[in-house]
Amino acid sequence: MYQYKGLEDTIAAISTPSGQGGIGIIRISGKDAINVADQVFKPKSKKSISAARSYTVHYGWIADDRDEIIDEVLLTIMRGPKSYTTEDVIEISCHGGIISLRAILKQVTDKGARLAEPGEFTKRAFLNGRIDLTQAEAVLDIINSKTDAFLKVSTNQLKGELSHELAVIREHILNTYVEMEAIVNFPEDDIDSEGRKKLSYDIEKAKSKIDQLLLESDQGRILREGMKLVLCGKPNVGKSSLLNVLLKTERAIVSDVAGTTRDTIEESAQINGVPFQVIDTAGILNPRDQIEEEAIKRSEMSMQGADIVLVVLDGGQELDEKDHAIMQTVKGQNALVVINKSDLDNKVDKSEIIGFFDEKRIVNVSALNKSGVDQLRESIVYNVLHTEAINVHGTVVSNLRHIQSLKEAQTLLASSQKGLLENLSLEFVSEDLKQSVNHLDAITGKNIDVDLLDTIFSQFCIGK
Ligand SMILES: Nc1nc2c(ncn2[C@@H]2O[C@H](COP(=O)(O)OP(=O)(O)OP(=O)(O)O)[C@@H](O)[C@H]2O)c(=O)[nH]1
Ligand SMILES: [Mg+2]
Known part of the structure; x- marks a missing residue:
């Protein structure tokens, strides 16, 4: 779907915040992830990890080229496609000091991985189709969350609740679109005013669902931005x-x-x-x-x-x-x-x-x-x-990009209804419906400008 350079590379980054901590994690993802890790990891069991099963953890050391131990680590192996990025993923948990983390990262990059860009792991999860864009954005929101309520709303979004709502709305619109196109293509089945009313009623169903999302988006915005x-x-x-x-x-x-x-x-x-x-x-x-x-x-x-x-x-x-x-x-x-x-x-x-x-x-x-x-x-x-508490259980849209696209979709639906009422040719009315679906698809990332995609992922931290 998107032509992206560098997707073939194996990438690596420190995934924990800089500073001191009990543990620090280096993440590697890509087709060579296991091979790269294998070259720097000395397992206590002496068995190479290249044959290790997915979701297994291995105890050992990371050593440099002269076989000097850098740190004692636990290495987790997650084979694609059941991993964060859908590619082979290795996570090396070492002691959380920046010197140890950097030294291990250097070993990993020396063996062929390249440094990951901000958000590149999540971007791959999106480009490889494991999550949609609303879910990728939810990851960012979870990381940036400052309140329990916003965390709850963001985890709902990560689970795909918004995507699900949008899919339902999209289907409503597409069904109506298909109906209209059939009439356009077979002009002998001309449409009377009753038929037009029915189509408008169908559009209303989608519209009222968007209305509901927009109504609650005020609360979403408050959760995100604060008062x-x-x-x-x-x-x-x-x-x-x-x-x-x-x-x-x-x-x-x-x-x-x-x-x-x-x-x-x-x-x-x-x-x-x-x-x-x-x-x-x-x-x-x-x-x-x-x-x-x-x-x-x-x-x-x-x-x-x-x-x-x-x-x-x-x-x-x-x-x-x-x-x-x-x-x-x-x-x-x-x-x-x-x-x-x-x-x-x-x-x-x-x-x-x-x-x-x-x-x-x-x-x-x-x-x-x-x-x-x-x-x-x-x-x-x-x-x-103007209500006692924020409803954090349903789908709460909080992202301005989503709100804008929903509004655009809403305007186009209203315009299609107006067209139906004013006896406009169905060719034009159906075009409005198609455009409104495009706006919904921009939210989930089915249809989005590559530059905008880069902007969204550039807001992530390195290692996510
Ligand atoms: N009895 C009583 N005293 C209070 C109460 N709240 C604050 N005080 C006292 O009122 C005085 C002023 O409190 P502050 O909170 O400094 O008042 P302020 O409005 O911030 O004052 P400025 O910064 O000078 O404008 C302090 O001696 C407090 O202990 C209260 O509920 N009951
Ligand atoms: Mg005061």
Whole structure:
């Protein structure tokens, strides 16, 4: 299907991260993988691995050309086609020091393997037809995953759930396409308006499945990119204390001195499985110097791009014009009003808040004794997702490339329906269907530009 140079080569790379570790792995793949390994591996059993069965592990040493031992290793042999790349694959597990790993890699390349490009093992798995492109991309997502929820969504994709959904949609469209082509080729079977309606109805089935995928892709995007949450409020209301509670670490300095936080603090956190960038701002209102002026600017900047703002109030004190001013600035944004210090006697008059925010957006917490924090987490997630939790069990499309192709396919399906309604010749209508299938095929990689393919795999790390 694709003409790729270098597919015949046997490739090798260090597959574990650089740095020190208990074990490090060198992976070799290609038709000469076993032969290359055989030349550098000295098995304790003294039996050559060239005759070894697939999925067996062998204990021994890697030696250099002068027969000096480089490291003690375990060598795993996976014969194609039942391997990661579908080719013969060898994995050498040695001690995880960079010197040992590099020395072994050098031996392997001296014996005829070439260094693998980033993502080349996974690219081969794709080019050799073991996985499709959505599954290859899922590998990258699993490696880059920062939350449990995104990991779950990515492993579903690796299992082929998205591919399966797309195959169902594709078949729907193709069936309708074939029906149309039959009518085009045998004009005597002309089509009446009822027939056109039926075709449009069939297209609708495919369209509504794509609709569903696109609807949930919002959540997918959130899982991939994360949400931005900004804490704002007067000095000393407990913003940094809340940041620490949300992060579950003592990240920010907390003190009873007003103006403790002078610069914005950004940290990543998972809130009920959803990734957030949590930003604590300086509570400064009247700058005393240039640094404080800059701090205010930064607070304002971070508030502008926020997906949700938490306006923190001190529950132990009556609201004043400064609290009012902050609520006024945030009004209109997606915000929650957090009345902190609920362990103290409440002095906040809620009716003063309701002028700015709906009562449902008010949450009482105590950062000190952590009460109300679970409810705060739930409210945060609900207000950014508009649902209680991300559904990680079905197919969640999170990749922008997939989303774009789905939208293109959707537009073409809509255009074909319009054509049917407007009595357009079926030749043109069926062309729309064909194009929409092409967009679906771009997602799975059945039909994709080679340059784009290279771009996708270049995002991988070496050794994957
Ligand atoms: N009683 C009580 N005290 C709290 C609570 N949360 C924070 N505090 C105290 O309030 C003071 C201010 O807390 P910070 O978290 O530093 O407040 P901040 O809003 O970040 O203040 P700035 O950085 O100065 O703008 C500290 O002495 C905290 O211990 C709470 O829930 N209850
Ligand atoms: Mg602070």
